[in-house]
Amino acid sequence: MKFIHIADVHWGMAPDGDKPWCRQRTQAIRHTFERAIEETRNQKADLLLIAGDLFHRQPLVRDLKEVNYLFTTIPDTKVVIIAGNHDRIQKSSAVLSFQWAPNVTYLMDEEFTSVYFEEINTEVWGFSYHTAEIREPKLNQVQAPGKDRIHILLGHGGDAGHVPIDRAALAVAGFSYVALGHIHKPEVLVENRIAYSGSPEPLDKTETGKHGIIIGEISNLTGNVTSLKFLPMAEAQYIPLNVNVTPATTNTELTLRITQEILKRGSQHIYRFRIRGMRDPDIEFDLESLVNRYRIAEIVDESEPRYDFSRLFAEHPQRHDRIFHPGAAEGRDERRGEEGAALRHPRAASDYRRKELTP
Numbered sequence: 001m002k003f004i005h006i007a008d009v010h011w012g013m014a015p016d017g018d019k020p021w022c023r024q025r026t027q028a029i030r031h032t033f034e035r036a037i038e039e040t041r042n043q044k045a046d047l048l049l050i051a052g053d054l055f056h057r058q059p060l061v062r063d064l065k066e067v068n069y070l071f072t073t074i075p076d077t078k079v080v081i082i083a084g085n086h087d088r089i090q091k092s093s094a095v096l097s098f099q100w101a102p103n104v105t106y107l108m109d110e111e112f113t114s115v116y117f118e119e120i121n122t123e124v125w126g127f128s129y130h131t132a133e134i135r136e137p138k139l140n141q142v143q144a145p146g147k148d149r150i151h152i153l154l155g156h157g158g159d160a161g162h163v164p165i166d167r168a169a170l171a172v173a174g175f176s177y178v179a180l181g182h183i184h185k186p187e188v189l190v191e192n193r194i195a196y197s198g199s200p201e202p203l204d205k206t207e208t209g210k211h212g213i214i215i216g217e218i219s220n221l222t223g224n225v226t227s228l229k230f231l232p233m234a235e236a237q238y239i240p241l242n243v244n245v246t247p248a249t250t251n252t253e254l255t256l257r258i259t260q261e262i263l264k265r266g267s268q269h270i271y272r273f274r275i276r277g278m279r280d281p282d283i284e285f286d287l288e289s290l291v292n293r294y295r296i297a298e299i300v301d302e303s304e305p306r307y308d309f310s311r312l313f314a315e316h317p318q319r320h321d322r323i324f325h326p327g328a329a330e331g332r333d334e335r336r337g338e339e340g341a342a343l344r345h346p347r348a349a350s351d352y353r354r355k356e357l358t359p
């Protein structure tokens with residue numbers, strides 16, 4: 001029996017809302033979901049498990065229609081869905097009266113319910129969120145009833161406010177496989193038994209690494225997972241990179257080096273750069289041209305100017321205590337505090353202009 005496990009699609013979300021590529025991210029979420037459906041068809045999967053937060057917020061009828069259309073393109077695959085905290089079932093939810101395609105089962109109840117598919121001798125269990133939080137560790141309290149069929153558990157949660165999970169308890173609950181959602185990073189909690197598929201597309205700059213879907217197989221004979229593979233699908237990754245500079249590094253050199261790093265990995269990805277090391281105090285790093293050309297979410301410049309102190313003292317002998325002791329008691333405290341800060345603290349990407357050391 002072959003299954004595909006996805007979760008946290010967050011259809012309708014607009015990641016990086018303040019960035020020029022935001023709309024493309026919204027489209028990527030939809031497009032990657034379409035490709036996940038296509039993959040389900042190509043794999044001839046018996047089951048498509050969707051472990052919550054398929055939608056970023058309460059879906060409208062038109063959202064349901066779009067997604068349902070995609071499910072009609074895989075009529076031979078049974079689709080089982082639960083709601084997560086984001087798309088939780090509410091009194092006014094359009095999903096309550098929505099007519100899904102015949103191959104779709106939405107386990108909408110707040111308590112555990114199941115659906116049994118005779119052809120594959122498989123029963124899928126799960127419950128949907130009806131509230132934003134569920135503090136009760138509901139997933140730790142269930143046991144698969146018997147071994148006469150394959151039992152699969154669909155769950156959403158794993159933090160204190162969203163169904164805390166005890167992986168050891170879950171591992172011995174008798175399920176062939178536990179398909180989890182809510183944590184956006186893919187992770188296998190117990191080998192061949194419990195896993196988060198993660199979100200098919202990364203949704204936030206902290207969601208680094210590969211994102212995709214899980215493809216698994218369960219032996220009808222033993223009821224054990226015989227194969228569990230992660231298939232990367234995301235159009236883009238969030239990639240954090242450190243760039244080291246020296247007093248010999250010029251702005252042009254730095255720009256070219258960052259460009260090379262981006263082109264090496266792919267310009268579709270979204271980058272965060274951290275600039276570290278000692279820089280020439282005469283050099284200002286101005287990377288605006290890069291920010292305009294590539295998907296750069298953030299540049300944090302932590303480089304510090306390497307001053308030639310002996311030369312500085314010779315030119316401004318009366319000033320040296322202000323460099324070493326910016327808080328020293330001598331009028332204009334506030335001003336000097338600011339200068340001290342400029343020497344020590346990382347600057348935001350928008351604040352490239354170095355403050356003058358000697359006014």
Ligand SMILES: [Mn+2]
Binds near residue numbers: 053183
């Ligand atoms: Mn969630």
